[in-house]
Amino acid sequence: MTGFRWDQLARDGMARLGRLHTAHGPVDTPAFMPVGTAATVKAMAPWDVAETGAQMVLGNTYHLMLRPGAERVARLGGLHRFMAWDGPILTDSGGFQVMSLAQLRKLDETGVTFKSHIDGSSHALTPERSVEIQDLLDADVTMQLDECPPAGWPHDRVAASMRLSLRWAERCQRAFRQRPGYALFGIVQGGTYDDLRRESARELGAMDLPGYAVGGLAVGEGQAETFRVLEVTCPELPADKPRYLMGVGRPDDVVGAVMRGIDMFDCVLPTRSGRTGQAFTAGGTVNLKNARHREDARALDPACTCATCTTFSRAYLHHLIRAEEMLGPMLVSRHNVHYYQQLMAGLRAAIQRGELADHARALADGWAAGDIPPLQS
Known part of the structure; x- marks a missing residue:
């Protein structure tokens, strides 16, 4: 040891x-x-x-x-x-x-x-x-x-x-x-x-x-x-x-x-927010309780590689959260913790490259842009 x-x-x-x-x-x-x-x-x-x-x-x-x-x-x-x-x-x-x-x-x-x-x-x-x-x-x-x-x-x-x-x-x-x-x-x-x-x-x-x-x-x-x-x-x-x-x-x-x-x-924010249906993404926070997600077939965060984002749609997550199904908080919490770990990995890589200021600005620009609503059919 x-x-x-x-x-x-x-x-x-x-x-x-x-x-x-x-x-x-x-x-x-x-x-x-x-x-x-x-x-x-x-x-x-x-x-x-x-x-x-x-x-x-x-x-x-x-x-x-x-x-x-x-x-x-x-x-x-x-x-x-x-x-x-x-x-x-x-x-x-x-x-x-x-x-x-x-x-x-x-x-x-x-x-x-x-x-x-x-x-x-x-x-x-x-x-x-x-x-x-x-x-x-x-x-x-x-x-x-x-x-x-x-x-x-x-x-x-x-x-x-x-x-x-x-x-x-x-x-x-x-x-x-x-x-x-x-x-x-x-x-x-x-x-x-x-x-x-x-x-x-x-x-x-x-x-x-x-x-x-x-x-x-x-x-x-x-x-x-x-x-x-x-x-x-x-x-x-x-x-x-x-x-x-x-x-x-x-x-x-x-x-x-x-x-x-x-x-x-x-x-506690990643899991506490996950239990209420709030997700952290490259485009800022997403409230999965909102009705606009009811028929949204997109991933929660298209830039994310976690099991939640690569498997389930926003519509399904919205359904789980609104129906108060146990799986909903589990899936959103898992995404949020993954998001934070990817955030830290990105910061570590940027420090290694000597490009932290540029990386921080890019993150802030993504959060400021906000979550893009689904296309209306």
């Missing part, structure tokens, strides 16, 4: 082409990780996820802590065996739930106590316990426990939160069990305040962690502000370590973040 590392293979502006080496195999970056919150990428079998080109998936500490329980997963051979995913897994620490489930938790210096959204039972999640759970799950990448502040908090409140996350990062580092191919990532916080982002990035960088995430974005601040924060933050992070933007995002968000130095992404 090789040690955990990230190799930079090429660069175009701030964008980096690289390869992440983990205990369960390599990951080509920039990379998009499908979200498997509860040990499953929703509406997709693991072999279908792999067929899209995805190399790494994400699980969630909070949700797996509640059910089926980390100790149970460990007894059953770890998360890879449990969910039949042979590739690398990154686990979110539960920090996002500190924000999203604020009405169900209490937070202090020690950690967080959650009231389960399932049955009301109480669960303590300290930095040490979060790392222990992720170790029991056998995550290739463990994320530090942090507090993710929502958009709009004042400077003093965000500063206190960011420094709490720094102290938690130190506790996570002490608790993390070193093994070849496994890594702990720190999470840069600081809201939209430049001085706090720089402070967080520099303090975490001094800890010499194997990788770094940028958290606390895509929480309501808008794309332009997200990009501005990345322009402030990324230059402060170690150049030889991978950078992960948490919970982002739409295709144009991903492209813009890659151009600002981000290497790794995750987001």
Whole structure:
């Protein structure tokens, strides 16, 4: 088993082409990780996820802590065996739930106590316990426990939160069990305040962690502000370590973040949108619920090579979604995850060629052109 590392293979502006080496195999970056919150990428079998080109998936500490329980997963051979995913897994620490489930938790210096959204039972999640759970799950990448502040908090409140996350990062580092191919990532916080982002990035960088995430974005601040924060933050992070933007995002968000130095992404959007009949294509988003697809014999995206697009018509997908048939969300989710993987492959190739700016413009032009309606007979 090789040690955990990230190799930079090429660069175009701030964008980096690289390869992440983990205990369960390599990951080509920039990379998009499908979200498997509860040990499953929703509406997709693991072999279908792999067929899209995805190399790494994400699980969630909070949700797996509640059910089926980390100790149970460990007894059953770890998360890879449990969910039949042979590739690398990154686990979110539960920090996002500190924000999203604020009405169900209490937070202090020690950690967080959650009231389960399932049955009301109480669960303590300290930095040490979060790392222990992720170790029991056998995550290739463990994320530090942090507090993710929502958009709009004042400077003093965000500063206190960011420094709490720094102290938690130190506790996570002490608790993390070193093994070849496994890594702990720190999470840069600081809201939209430049001085706090720089402070967080520099303090975490001094800890010499194997990788770094940028958290606390895509929480309501808008794309332009997200990009501005990345322009402030990324230059402060170690150049030889991978950078992960948490919970982002739409295709144009991903492209813009890659151009600002981000290497790794995750987001629920491909499968969440798939479950509602919204597809991502070279011509922008397509709402398959719309009546104009009722007799459209074309592929969902003629430029796509996924099994959905090469097998089924828009009319059939429209029928499945409107009839609330289970297969509809499955087929659209599979297409969306494939689309994101092809998006990342295209970005990697463009960085290798030194043509990322031109490639990004071509993508944007395609999305701006929009979906072309069917010919009327």
